[in-house]
Amino acid sequence: MNIIIVGLNYRTAPLPIRERLAFLPSRIQEALAQLMERPAVRECLLLSTCNRVEVYAVTPQVEEGVEEVRRFLADYHGLEEGAIRPHLYAWCGVAAVRHLFRVASGLDSMVIGEPQILGQVKVAYSQACRAKTNALIVNRLLHRTFSVAKRVRSETAIAGKAVSIPFAAVEMVRRIFGTLAGKNVLLIGSGKIGELAAQHFLGHGVHSITVINRTLERARDMAEKFRGRAVSFERLSDQLVSADIVLSCTAAPHYIIRPQDVERILARRGGRPLFLVDVAVPRDIDPLVGSIPQVYLYDVDDLQGIISSNLVSRRKEAEKGELIIEEEVVRFQRWLGNLEVVPTILSLRRRVEEICGTERDKALAALEGAGERERAAVEVMASAIAGKLLHYPIAALKSSRQRRTGNYYVDALRHLFDLDPQTQSGAGEAAAEGDWKEDSQEGVE
8 A cells, every 4th residue: 555645735836726725624524535435545634724735645556546636636626637737746655754744743834843734734634533534554644643743843943933824924914013002903713823813913012802703602712812802703894994903814615805895894994004914725805805905915925925034043953853754754664564564474474374284184183093292293393394484485574674675575475375465454454553573673663
């Protein structure tokens, strides 16, 4: 089986493309179920954030699996595959494992070391578990990923200086206004990004924070943390009239602020400009709003300049993180190799012992007058023959894990000894769970 990744991110696709391929949180499990219907997909996980959309899958054939996932992304969103293909990347094997480790550790983020991505990967895994699209390889890969991300953050200072997207959004606002003292802030959405932004806004001395959410109770919970007030979504227009700064980040499937809405609001603002920051993907605010006089609209891609200027101190720490990841990639690949080699060893041992046992029983049946001593000698001889027959092929299989000949030896032995594929699978799960003890320090973890 092979691990593949197909996706796009802020480097390969502009915001208009990313938002067209984004998956709504409420429909992730539906999407996973559809993806699992593809013949080449055996396990899968879907990560959709403001800066990336990635499908992680387990497939018997890399090329076929990659093509299936590309077609799925196009079909699901009703797009022509040719329109999105230039923006998509695909990784397989070692490169795929390395990519996921880098993503979860924050090394592949627009904001190097940002902590939100690890939580988003955990949510993606939880969704796969609920949709039952996870199995042996995805489970092991994701648990290893969480450990790697934790190690990178604990052994480096990659998260030492605040440069998250919420920080960048507030910093951009501060640079434009000069001071935020006395400003009224409206937060649309009560998720983690809004909560982090509220912390930064309070640190700059804003006058008030108002939280709007479709679920009023959630808005109240967040507002209480920041001495703010909660307002129902139906009162959005009224709040836009009084706000100086609006930051929006919801999971709405459509625009919640449109040009006609803003034009009506401006008429009630007495000539005061309206400052809007939209960090949602798909976007909450129609881009045409930005063309209206007295309206200043910024989206997540506009934050890159501020983010880049704050990353110098993290780059050296990121290099340390890359070394950790390379070490962990080798470790995971060793385990993955065992899924092929160890089950074959176990199956081969069973087959040889079965043959020797059958011949031993025939010999003992023919020795009608033999005593206990003679019978014991036959037992020992049969066991010794099995051990000597197994020694060289098992040694070759073990050493093949350190080279690139593992699959060749595995396939040859399976064919020559007619090893049952079903037995292979069962043995693989046993080995993965730690039942295979031999070579435990360097083999199966």
